[in-house]
Amino acid sequence: MTVAAGRVVAGRYALSTLIGQGGMGQVWTAYDGRLDRRVAVKLLRPDKVAGQEADELRRRFVRECRVTAQVDHPGLVTVHDAGSEGEELFLVMQYVDGADLSDHLAEHDPYPWQWAVAVAAQLCAVLSAVHAVPIVHRDLKPRNVMVKQDGTVTVLDLGVASVMDADTTRLTHTGTPIGSPAYMAPEQAMGGAVGPYTDLYALGVLLHELLSGDVPFAGSTALGVLHRHLYEPPVPVRRIRPEVPEALETLVLRLLAKDPLHRPASAQEVYEHLELLLPARGTPTGAPLDPTRPFLRPHAPWPDRARTPAPQPAPAVERAEKAEKPDVARAVDEVKRLLGEGRITQAVDILGAILPAAAEQHGEHSPVVRTLRKQYAATLMDDGQYRRALPELRRLADERAAEAGQADPQSLRFRYEAAQCLESLGEPAAALAEYRSLLPYYENQYVAGDPELAHDVRRRIGHLLLALGDRGAAHETLARLLMDVERLRGPGHPLAAEIRRTLQWLGQVRG
Template sequence: MTAAAGRVVAGRYELSTVLGQGGMGQVWTAYDQRLDRRVAVKLLRPDKVAGQDAEELRRRFVRECRVTAQVDHPGLVTVHDAGSEGEELFLVMQYIDGADLAGHLAGHDPYPWQWAVAVAAQLCAVLSAVHAVPIVHRDLKPRNVMVKQDGAVTVLDLGVASVMDADTTRLTHTGTPIGSPAYMAPEQAMGGAVGPYTDLYALGVVLHELLSGDVPFSGSTALGVLHRHLYEPPLPVRRIRPEVPEALEALVLRLLAKDPQHRPASAQEVYEHLEPLLPARGTPSGAALDPARPFLRPHAPWPDRARTPAPQPTPATPVTGTPGQTGIARAVDEVKRLLGEGRVTQAVDILGALLPAAAEQHGAHSPVVRTLRKQYAATLLDDGQYRRALPELRRLADERAAEAGQADPQALRHRYEAAQCLEQLGEPAAALAEYRAVLPYYENQYVAAGGPELAHDVRRRIGHLLLALGDRGAAHDTLARLLHDVEHTHGPGHPLGAEIRRTLQWLGQVRG
């Protein structure tokens, strides 16, 4: 099915005019026939993404939309609806009356440095909320940022880059990375693990562009741009704009550090550095599209929000009294039904509310409670709630290892999933240590079921994490040895081998 003016998507959204388009699809203004309002509809083509299974892509798309819709922040575009129709995925969003940041920058040359600070501060507030979930945007750039008429900044496309590429920035069959090379962090360009630090690098590129009028690294080819990201230092902005405060220049250089560990620790930290440079409190001007206008300290991130424990779940279905075996069985059946309908968040809430009562009735270490806790951890993981899943998985791993030994398959699986949580939470060093700890058990085939396959996956993840930590030599050696073993086991045509070979080829080109 092709998009055309007048076409009605999902029986209610009538397409009107094209707002923009790219390799993955189009964005349209549309009319919501049911609620009588203007919306924006993004249409994505799964068949445009090399190497992706269409049904798996649809499943991940819906899951990602569900997770991102839970982020409540005025600096994020509101998601109204999402799904698939025919060969397309669609995302229905709030219509933003304003200009994208790229057009805004082009219309104001030079861009006032106070405006640049105001834009960056608003972006920090958004990223602080997003990273606390945790979600990584992966494609922060001026085209994905809107400046509304009142000067407020709104971020678009949260989660879309993640859907288009499940394992960080995958190379397409043409050898071109998915994403925007001009705004791509070194670890992302090399196919390493991404985290909040990746978005902070992109923020540094955006801030450099606002202050200097150009991105720090440009070139005639994507490979040339990525090579400069990896090896060239950025030009300090005060050499172009001497009026820029020294503290602001220093912050931009920290954000553009090649090593993620040398960047600021969080978006909130960046905000605190920007705050003294924000416009003084007072009456904002009446001019439209002035990004300094909202600042009476509006949407500042909450202190230490990323480290605030998640609230206890509120059950969607009340659990009254102390449930017996029959009550637990009914609740488990309800959870299965909800999961079958894709209502994962409700299933998580029911399990979270059921566990304390079940532990009181049967004992914290009973088989019934152990089964419920495993389902709870697995559901949290599937729902992308990595911060809440991590302690559950660690506890399950420790208890199982104490009973059956460190080489027990279930204990190892829980540790492997805990490492995945650490990876998603933007803790590459901790994830790397955990993967390295479980790898010998899989390599020595202590685990009969799936050992070699899991060993290959763990080694691949180790290689990507080494890239994220800036150790490209070790990453290259790790992936080269893995490629040899994969081809020895499965032959040269295996998909994992092809993926590793592309990454190694890219890595070799850039290093050369």
């Protein structure tokens, strides 16, 4: 069955970008049209398996979705929905913003051993929860592990996990075990019974790869790799990287034992060994995707306001950047349609994706690009993405002021909205400074005089002064504003009533 971007699964999930595929299925980023959020959709095709085996796969898929959805752990991707459509099975999961561990390793070579320990410790916590169900993941590998922006680790693809019953040692009867050869335990390679010890072996392979830069057993064919798992000892990692602690090398070798009985007894036991190697409490670097951060500052908020990481491009952005000649006009029409349906998140991604293409086609300062950038900033604000909207608004304000002067009403409007972003982001001092710099323009009738906006800015200044603890200045600002509002709009105006309530409360607490 052909799958294409734009297809809607189950009348709700619009496929966007293909991010992975294998022999039996594909994984897409998608948009949930009902809740206007990004999701990941996995499509499985049992029709690739013949006869009764396809029916068996369907039954076990549904059963396993029910069971895995019950596993409650922050390190597991959340399952939102599951079902079938035509010949396909679909699984809808949480969209995870980060980098998979394979890419993370490629970008940091050599991978700090402290990071490897932090990743493995987090994986132990996840595996412990999974094994308690009991479920065996069966396919733990770097591509199935995501490092999020805050350094926490999320495990993907429990959809291929097998419930630990006697009749579910395999999903199919084809003789091909579930899993990836490079990470496959000997007992799994031989089609034997799997258990928590099987995932611990895969954890050992993963740790060896992080520490040495390569899996312990590689080869040109799957059978060759499996043969090495069965019969060859792994190379100790300290021969490749002498700085790795001896205790960590010993743990990796125990995890890679051929006999399950010689491996650690549980993920809990592995964690106890790793805990001794974890970093002590301290101050993180502030960089995103640092897996030691959860241990340096456990449960600390993320992102730190002073160290906000740059937003990662959404998959739609990456797709548009790679496209040869994106259709800007069609994308604009699509954005209008989505906004009309209230699907703001999807509209934001399309606008962000089409902007570089539009700038290349029409010029960075063209009316087309300027209009798109305005729409992008406005849509980001509607979507509550104030941190991403702020630099867009500042850029628009600066460009407009350079063309038409500092008092240009449109430039002032962008600055006003930027101040609103600062206010919403909890940065009262910066917002107060911006509003104060705007106020003279709105009060000057010969420049950009706007009494209503001037009153609103003064109200916001008063409230920000309250937030900053300056009650005297807040009272003075709001009392003068009340007099002006009553004079221009009448004592019964809603703004006057609101200011009176604030002043009444302020009068009660000033002392």
